[in-house]
Amino acid sequence: MEISIVDYAVGAAVGTDLVSTSPTVRGAAGDAIPGPDELTRFLAERDVRLDAAGARADEADVFQVHLLRREVRGVLETETEEQAVAGGTVLAGRAGRGPVLRRVGGAWQWFVPTVPGAPLADELAALIGIGLLGTVRTLGHERFRACAAPDCRGVFADTSRAGRRRYCMPDLCGNRLNVANHRARRQAGSDPMGAVR
Numbered sequence: 610m611e612i613s614i615v616d617y618a619v620g621a622a623v624g625t626d627l628v629s630t631s632p633t634v635r636g637a638a639g640d641a642i643p644g645p646d647e648l649t650r651f652l653a654e655r656d657v658r659l660d661a662a663g664a665r666a667d668e669a670d671v672f673q674v675h676l677l678r679r680e681v682r683g684v685l686e687t688e689t690e691e692q693a694v695a696g697g698t699v700l701a702g703r704a705g706r707g708p709v710l711r712r713v714g715g716a717w718q719w720f721v722p723t724v725p726g727a728p729l730a731d732e733l734a735a736l737i738g739i740g741l742l743g744t745v746r747t748l749g750h751e752r753f754r755a756c757a758a759p760d761c762r763g764v765f766a767d768t769s770r771a772g773r774r775r776y777c778m779p780d781l782c783g784n785r786l787n788v789a790n791h792r793a794r795r796q797a798g799s800d801p802m803g804a805v806r
Contacts, residue, residue, distance in 0.1 A: 610660045610732055612739045614708065614719035617747065618768040620740020623655050624681045625765040627737070629777050631678055634756075634763040642678075645671055652733075659723075659732040666729060673730030680734070684741055685764040690750040697745065700738025704731035744768055758782035 612620065628634065630641035630651065642648050645666040652659065652666075677700075684696035704727035710717045721739055723732050744752055744766045756763035756777040763777025776782035 610658070610723045610736075611709075611711070611720040612705065612723070612736050614721060614739060614743060617740045617743020620736045620738070621744045621766040621768050622740070623657060623733070624685070624737035624740055625777065626651070626655060627674070627678050627733075628682045628685060628765070629763055631682070633682075634761065634777065640675075642671060642674065644668070647671075648674055657733070657736065659729055659736075660725070660727070670729045673728060674733065677730050677734050677737075681737055681741075682764060685753045685766060686755075687750070687753065690745055693745050693750050693753060694742065697738045697742040700734040701742060702738070703727075703734040705735040705739065741766060748772065756782055 632638075632640045635641060642651055645668060648666045648671050680696070680700065684693055684700065687693040687696060701721065704723040705721045706724060708719050708721050711720050712718075721735065723735050727735075741753075748768065752767045752772060754765060754767055754774075756765065757775040758777075761777060761782050763782065765774065765777040767774040
């Protein structure tokens with residue numbers, strides 16, 4: 610596999626999504642990747658084609674990806690750029706080799722190849738590590754954030770152009786907060802004293 614350095618947002622998004630599969634983030638919904646089928650689906654939904662994923666994922670892969678999920682969360686929770694770079698470098702180094710230049714459509718682009726035969730979790734770590742390093746390099750460490758939803762423990766890398774993302778899972782956390790705010794406004798509007806706020 611060759612990981613494009615230019616498309617670092619792909620790896621950062623996969624890292625964010627991976628952290629969001631954790632029971633720590635999902636609460637009562639539980640682990641979104643409890644077994645090999647869910648891991649295979651997770652990778653396919655993100656169009657992640659790892660060399661090691663050519664064979665079907667197994668329970669050992671799931672266990673290793675769960676450990677990786679903790680490592681990625683740790684990098685996203687770092688306090689300084691230096692810590693983020695160190696953590697991203699460790700992830701990228703698990704299966705990544707030195708960068709190479711490849712001609713793509715007439716232009717030269719940087720890629721990081723992975724070691725042939727690397728385990729699935731190590732290839733995934735390299736993809737995410739390159740994504741997190743690219744985020745720090747291009748957008749800055751302040752793009753690593755905690756979810757703004759008060760009842761969520763999620764973290765994410767904001768690779769959006771405007772840099773205004775607030776939720777680890779906008780469709781879930783953002784909607785949940787909007788519904789709660791709507792209910793609170795309706796509740797306040799039906800004050801028994803007749804006062805409208």
